[in-house]
Amino acid sequence: MGHHQGAPMPAGLRHVFRSRVHPARSVPCPNEHCHARAHQSCTVRVNGRVLKQPHASRITLWARTIACCPACQVEPGTPCHNNGRALADVHPRRIEEAKDTLV
Template identity: 75%
Template sequence: MGHHQGAPMPAGIRHGFRARAHPARSVPCPHEPCHARAHQACIVRVNGRTLAKLHPSRIAAWAASIACCPECQVTPGTPCHVNGQQMAGVHPRRIQEAQVTLA
């Protein structure tokens, strides 16, 4: 007998299960070499171990995608900058702003 998978889980219920996870899991991880897909935990590629916490660059990518930065005044989707130079990450206040946005 083949394995039968029931009906797909409704999005509202699926979101409820994911609600316990950090909201940054909703974006893919840009950390080299992790590159976990959206809604998957970050991993250590060399041994496949799942990490308890997300890579900081994933949290930064999530914050940049949903929140304006109170530090450099950029809109969601625009990278943070310092003196006109794009930052590798985001200002810490932008991460705080993203967390407030979800509350």
């Protein structure tokens, strides 16, 4: 008898099962010296050392991509803002909201 595989596991669930892996690895790293692809670890360009945690810019991109911001009420994909000015970073509450979506 042949072996049948079911449907591929969604990326969000895959990260839940890989509990030691930060969920921000689901997006590519935007750090100008890293550029790790989705599901790859961030590295230090000068020596190739693999980082245990993703770059802060990758965590920001991940949170902006998947979560609404409770602080400024923007939807996923929209940058956080402060009095109408777009922020380069995200509000800390948005990162917490992104983590909560995984549970």
